Amino acid sequence: ETESQLSADAVELGTYAHYMQKEIFEQPGAIINTLDMLGGAQTVQAGWFGSEAEVIFQNIDRILILACGTSYHAGLTARYWLESLAKIPVSVEVASEYRYRDSVPDPKTLVIAISQSGETADTLAALKHAQAQGMPHTLAICNVPESAIVRACPLRFLTHAGPEIGVASTKAFTTQLAALYVLTLVLAKVKGTISAEHLTSLVQDLRHLPAAITAVLAVEPQVKAWAQRFADKHHALFLGRGVHYPIALEGALKLKEITYIHAEAYAAGELKHGPLALVDKDMPVISVAPNDALLEKLKSNLQEVKARGGELFVLADANTGFQESDGVHVITVPDHAGSLSPIVHTIPLQLLSYHTALAKGTDVDKPRNLAKSVTVE
Amino acid sequence: ETESQLSADAVELGTYAHYMQKEIFEQPGAIINTLDMLGGAQTVQAGWFGSEAEVIFQNIDRILILACGTSYHAGLTARYWLESLAKIPVSVEVASEYRYRDSVPDPKTLVIAISQSGETADTLAALKHAQAQGMPHTLAICNVPESAIVRACPLRFLTHAGPEIGVASTKAFTTQLAALYVLTLVLAKVKGTISAEHLTSLVQDLRHLPAAITAVLAVEPQVKAWAQRFADKHHALFLGRGVHYPIALEGALKLKEITYIHAEAYAAGELKHGPLALVDKDMPVISVAPNDALLEKLKSNLQEVKARGGELFVLADANTGFQESDGVHVITVPDHAGSLSPIVHTIPLQLLSYHTALAKGTDVDKPRNLAKSVTVE
Numbered sequence: 001e002t003e004s005q006l007s008a009d010a011v012e013l014g015t016y017a018h019y020m021q022k023e024i025f026e027q028p029g030a031i032i033n034t035l036d037m038l039g040g041a042q043t044v045q046a047g048w049f050g051s052e053a054e055v056i057f058q059n060i061d062r063i064l065i066l067a068c069g070t071s072y073h074a075g076l077t078a079r080y081w082l083e084s085l086a087k088i089p090v091s092v093e094v095a096s097e098y099r100y101r102d103s104v105p106d107p108k109t110l111v112i113a114i115s116q117s118g119e120t121a122d123t124l125a126a127l128k129h130a131q132a133q134g135m136p137h138t139l140a141i142c143n144v145p146e147s148a149i150v151r152a153c154p155l156r157f158l159t160h161a162g163p164e165i166g167v168a169s170t171k172a173f174t175t176q177l178a179a180l181y182v183l184t185l186v187l188a189k190v191k192g193t194i195s196a197e198h199l200t201s202l203v204q205d206l207r208h209l210p211a212a213i214t215a216v217l218a219v220e221p222q223v224k225a226w227a228q229r230f231a232d233k234h235h236a237l238f239l240g241r242g243v244h245y246p247i248a249l250e251g252a253l254k255l256k257e258i259t260y261i262h263a264e265a266y267a268a269g270e271l272k273h274g275p276l277a278l279v280d281k282d283m284p285v286i287s288v289a290p291n292d293a294l295l296e297k298l299k300s301n302l303q304e305v306k307a308r309g310g311e312l313f314v315l316a317d318a319n320t321g322f323q324e325s326d327g328v329h330v331i332t333v334p335d336h337a338g339s340l341s342p343i344v345h346t347i348p349l350q351l352l353s354y355h356t357a358l359a360k361g362t363d364v365d366k367p368r369n370l371a372k373s374v375t376v377e
Numbered sequence: 378e379t380e381s382q383l384s385a386d387a388v389e390l391g392t393y394a395h396y397m398q399k400e401i402f403e404q405p406g407a408i409i410n411t412l413d414m415l416g417g418a419q420t421v422q423a424g425w426f427g428s429e430a431e432v433i434f435q436n437i438d439r440i441l442i443l444a445c446g447t448s449y450h451a452g453l454t455a456r457y458w459l460e461s462l463a464k465i466p467v468s469v470e471v472a473s474e475y476r477y478r479d480s481v482p483d484p485k486t487l488v489i490a491i492s493q494s495g496e497t498a499d500t501l502a503a504l505k506h507a508q509a510q511g512m513p514h515t516l517a518i519c520n521v522p523e524s525a526i527v528r529a530c531p532l533r534f535l536t537h538a539g540p541e542i543g544v545a546s547t548k549a550f551t552t553q554l555a556a557l558y559v560l561t562l563v564l565a566k567v568k569g570t571i572s573a574e575h576l577t578s579l580v581q582d583l584r585h586l587p588a589a590i591t592a593v594l595a596v597e598p599q600v601k602a603w604a605q606r607f608a609d610k611h612h613a614l615f616l617g618r619g620v621h622y623p624i625a626l627e628g629a630l631k632l633k634e635i636t637y638i639h640a641e642a643y644a645a646g647e648l649k650h651g652p653l654a655l656v657d658k659d660m661p662v663i664s665v666a667p668n669d670a671l672l673e674k675l676k677s678n679l680q681e682v683k684a685r686g687g688e689l690f691v692l693a694d695a696n697t698g699f700q701e702s703d704g705v706h707v708i709t710v711p712d713h714a715g716s717l718s719p720i721v722h723t724i725p726l727q728l729l730s731y732h733t734a735l736a737k738g739t740d741v742d743k744p745r746n747l748a749k750s751v752t753v754e
Contacts, residue, residue, distance in 0.1 A: 068646075068647060068650045069647065069650025069651050070650075070651075072647075072650075080478060080479075083478070083479055083480050083481050084478070084479035087481050088481065089468075089480075089481045089483070091466075091468065094644050094646065094647055095646075096618075096644060096645075096646020096647060097618070097619065097622065097644050097646065100618070100619060100670070100671060100674070101457060101460070101461070101619055101620075102457075102460055102461035103460050103466075104460050104464050104465065104466045106466070122646060234611060234612075235611075235612075235639050241473075241474070241477070242474065242477060242478055243478075245474065253651045253652075256651055256652055256654055256655055257651050257654050258654070260654055260655055260657075262612050262639055262641070262655055262660075264639070264641050267471050267473060267474050268473075269445075269471065269472075269473020269474065269499060269754075270445060270446065270449075270471055270473060272747070272748070272751045273445045273446030273447075273449075273751060274446050274447075274630045274633055274634050274747070275630075275633060276746040276747060277633055277634050277635070277637055277744045277745055277746050277747050278633055278637055278639055279746060280637075283639075293477070294477055297477070297754070300754075308745075308746050367654045368654055368685075369653040369654050369656060369685050370649070370651070370653060370654050371649070374649045374650060377646075377674070377677075
C-alpha cells in the first residue's frame with residue numbers, strides 16, 4: 001500500500017498547475033534522493049557505479065559521453081568538471097551524429113550514455129555502436145531502472161528524480177548533473193588528482209546542493225516579472241562562458257520547447273564572431289553571470305550587447321556588482337555555489353521558460369511537435 | 378609593376394556590386410591558388426606544411442583544432458575527414474572557451490590554429506595557452522603570411538585566397554577547407570591509413586574541386602529566387618547531418634551576419650529533441666541533402682518538418698530524388714562531390730545570404746556590429 005501511495009503522489013499534480021512546475025519544485029527532493037548514498041560520508045565510493053567500477057575506472061584514460069537534447073547538455077557541463085578535477089580528457093557527442101560517423105575507437109575509454117528514460121533510440125544505438133567498435137567500458141546514467149540503456153551497460157548510476165511527466169526535462173537534468181558531479185569526484189579520487197581535504201570540501205558542497213536549490217527557487221517572483229517581458233518576444237539570445245555555457249544552451253532549449261520563442265545560446269566569447277549582428281532592441285539577451293574567474297570577461301561581452309541597443313537580463317551571483325539600469329535587468333541569486341554553480345543557475349532559467357509559457361498560454365506539459373521520450377530514430 | 382597591378386585587382390570591385398559577391402565568385406581561382414603545389418602529382422607531401430612536418434606528423438596521435446566563428450566551422454568539418462581518413466581522434470574547440478578552461482594537455486597532440494587574418498586575438502591566445510601547457514607541435518592555417526599566428530607556429534599552410542574584404546568570410550572558409558583536406562590526405566599517407574590508389578583518386582577529386590565550384594556557382598539564379606522568399610522572414614533553421622552539419626552551421630552564421638535574420642543550425646537528428654517545437658509556417662527550414670549514406674535518414678527528418686507545416690528548402694545533389702511540391706523547394710546541384718561535398722554545398726548557402734541581404738537592403742560588406750578581424754578579446 002505504501003508503494004502504490006508513493007506512485008500515486010508521483011503522478012498527481014497536487015497544488016501545482018502543471019507537471020513542469022511541480023517537477024521544478026521537486027528538485028531539492030530529487031537531488032536528495034539521487035545523492036542518498038552520500039549520507040554523512042566525507043568521501044565518495046567507486047562502488048556506487050557498480051561492483052566493477054573501481055577496476056574499470058583505474059583502467060580508463062579517456063571519456064566519451066553520448067546523449068541527445070537536454071542530456072547532451074548535462075554531458076557538456078560534465079566535461080568541464082571532469083577535465084578540471086579528474087584530469088581525464090572528455091569528448092561529448094550528439095548520439096545521432098556519433099552512431100553514423102567514422103570515429104576512432106579507443107578501448108581505454110569510459111563510454112557514458114545519458115538518458116532520462118533509458119530508452120532514447122539514438123543514444124541506445126550510439127552506445128551499441130561504441131561497444132561494437134571495441135569499447136566495453138560503458139556506464140548508464142538514467143532515471144528508469146531496468147531500461148534498455150541500463151541493461152546494456154556493466155556500470156550504472158540511477159538518478160532518483162521520480163517520474164518526469166512534463167515533456168520539457170527539468171528534474172531529470174539537474175539530477176543527471178548531480179550524478180555526473182559524483183562521478184567526477186569518484187574519478188578524481190581513483191586517479192589521485194584531488195587531495196582528501198579538497199574532496200571532503202566538495203562532498204560537503206554537494207550535500208548543501210538541495211538547500212542551495214531551495215534558496216534559488218525563491219527568486220520565482222522576480223523571474224515571473226521577467227516572463228511578462230518575454231511573452232511578446234520572438235527571439236532570445238542566451239550567453240554563458242565556461243561551465244555555464246551548456247547551461248545557457250539548456251536555458252535556450254527550454255524556452256524553445258515550451259514557448260516556441262526562437263532562443264539560441266552562444267559561448268559569450270563567440271559573440272563578436274557573428275551573432276552580435278543580430279542584437280537590437282527586439283533581441284533580449286539573457287546571461288548567466290556567476291561570480292567566477294570569467295566575470296570581468298563576461299561584463300565586457302555584455303557591455304557590447306548594451307552598446308548595440310540590446311536589452312539585458314542578467315542572472316547574477318551575489319557580490320558580482322551588477323546594477324539594474326535602463327535596459328539592464330538583474331536577478332541576484334542568493335549565493336555562489338562554486339563548481340556546482342551550473343546546477344543552481346539552471347533553476348531560474350527553468351522558471352523563466354515556465355512563466356513565459358504561462359504568459360503566452362502555450363501548452364506547458366505537452367508542447368507541440370514533441371514527445372517525452374524519443375524512442376524512434 | 379606586375380605586383381602592384383595584382384594587388385590593385387585584388388581590392389577593386391570590377392563588375393561586381395559588392396566585395397562579398399566578388400569573393401564568392403573568386404572561389405574557383407582561390408582554390409586553384411591554394412592547391413597550386415599539387416600540380417599534376419598523384420600524391421601529397423608532408424613538406425607542404427613545413428620542413429619538420431613529416432617527423433612531427435609521424436609522432437602525433439591526436440589533433441586539437443582551435444578557432445573562432447567561420448574558422449571554427451572549418452575545423453568542425455575537418456574533424457569528420459581526419460577521423461574517417463587518417464584515423465586520428467580530433468577535438469575542435471572555440472578558442473575563447475579553450476583558453477580559459479582547465480583542460481588536459483597531451484604533448485603528442487598536433488594543435489591547429491585556423492584564422493583568416495592570422496591575428497584573431499582569442500585564437501592566438503588559445504594557441505599560446507596550448508604551447509604553454511606543453512604542446513609544441515602547432516600548425517597555422519592562415520591567409521596572411523607573417524601574421525602573428527603564422528609566426529607562432531613551427532608548421533604552417535597558407536591559403537592563397539587573396540585579400541578578403543567583405544566582413545562575412547567566404548573564400549577564406551572554402552580555402553581553409555581545401556587546406557584541411559590536403560592535411561587529411563597527408564596525415565592519412567604518413568599514418569598509412571590509406572592505399573596509394575585511394576589517395577590518388579582523392580587527389581584527383583581535389584584537382585577537380587575548382588571546376589565543381591564553378592559548376593555549382595551556376596545555380597545562382599535559382600538561389601536568387603529563393604532569396605526573395607527569405608527577405609521577409611525573421612527566422613530560419615538550417616539542417617545537416619554528418620560532415621554537412623558544420624556546413625549548416627556556416628550557412629546559418631552567414632545569414633545571421635549579413636541579413637540579421639535569426640538563423641540557427643541543428644544536426645538533423647537532434648530535431649526531435651527540442652527544436653521541432655519551433656517549426657511552423659514562419660520558420661523556413663533549409664537542408665543540405667548530399668547523396669550520401671545519410672540521405673534516407675535526412676528525408677525522414679524533413680518529412681517531420683513538412684508534417685508540422687514547415688516550408689522546406691532543399692539543396693540536393695543530383696540523383697537524390699527530391700521533388701518540388703507544395704511547400705517544398707528544391708535546388709539540385711550539378712553533381713556529387715564525394716568527400717569534398719561540404720565545400721561544394723557551402724557555395725549556394727553563401728549565395729543565399731548574399732541575395733537575401735540584397736533583397737532586404739542591408740549593408741552586405743559591412744554588416745552592423747561586426748569587424749572583419751577580431752583582434753581584441
